Amino acid sequence: MxxxxxxxxxxxxxxxxxxxxSKVASQLLKSHQSGTKDKVIIINVENAIISGGKDRIINDFKARYELNHPRKGPFYPRMPDRIFKRSIRGMLPYQKKASGRAALKAIRCEIGCPSHLSLDELPDNHVLGDISEIKKDLPERFMRLGEISIAMGAPGHRWKKEKGEA
Known part of the structure; x- marks a missing residue:
C-alpha cells in the first residue's frame, strides 16, 4: 500500500x-479500491455548465430544492460548490459502502480559484487532471452553475466578477 x-x-x-x-467519481472509487487514497480538488465550479434550455434547467433545480421540508429534508443545496458535490455524491455508493463515503470525503469543490492553486504552479503532490476526453464544444443551449444558483436564491456576490475586473 x-x-x-x-x-x-x-x-x-x-x-x-x-x-x-462522473469522471471524478469513477477515478476516486478506483483509487480507493487500489488503496492509494488520492484526492480531487475542483476549481471554478461556478463556471461548469449544464446543457439544456434555461427554463427547463431552472424549473428542474427549483423543483428539487422546493421538494423538501425545511426542517426534515431532503436538504438540497443552492451554492454552486455544494450542488456540484451533491451531483458527485449521486454517482457514488454513498449510503451503501464505506468506499463511497471515503471517496466523497476526498473531494473538495471550490468557488473560484484559491491563491495557492494557481494553474501555472501547483504545490507538491498536486497534478492537473486530464480532461481531454470530457472536454467538448459548448452546447447550443446551456446555463452555468453560478447562474442556476443565483436563480435559486444563492448570494451571487460571492463569485460574480465586477464589471471592472477581467
Missing part, C-alpha cells in the same frame, strides 16, 4: 457538470 497520495486539480470552466462529476 502506497502512502503517497496525489491530489488531482480539475478546472470546471466550460465543462459539462455531469461529465466531470
Amino acid at each position: 502506497d502512502n503517497t497520495s496525489i491530489t488531482y486539480v480539475y478546472d470546471a470552466t466550460d465543462i459539462v457538470m455531469g461529465r466531470l462529476a
Whole structure:
C-alpha cells in the first residue's frame, strides 16, 4: 500500500457538470479500491455548465430544492460548490459502502480559484487532471452553475466578477 497520495486539480470552466462529476467519481472509487487514497480538488465550479434550455434547467433545480421540508429534508443545496458535490455524491455508493463515503470525503469543490492553486504552479503532490476526453464544444443551449444558483436564491456576490475586473 502506497502512502503517497496525489491530489488531482480539475478546472470546471466550460465543462459539462455531469461529465466531470462522473469522471471524478469513477477515478476516486478506483483509487480507493487500489488503496492509494488520492484526492480531487475542483476549481471554478461556478463556471461548469449544464446543457439544456434555461427554463427547463431552472424549473428542474427549483423543483428539487422546493421538494423538501425545511426542517426534515431532503436538504438540497443552492451554492454552486455544494450542488456540484451533491451531483458527485449521486454517482457514488454513498449510503451503501464505506468506499463511497471515503471517496466523497476526498473531494473538495471550490468557488473560484484559491491563491495557492494557481494553474501555472501547483504545490507538491498536486497534478492537473486530464480532461481531454470530457472536454467538448459548448452546447447550443446551456446555463452555468453560478447562474442556476443565483436563480435559486444563492448570494451571487460571492463569485460574480465586477464589471471592472477581467
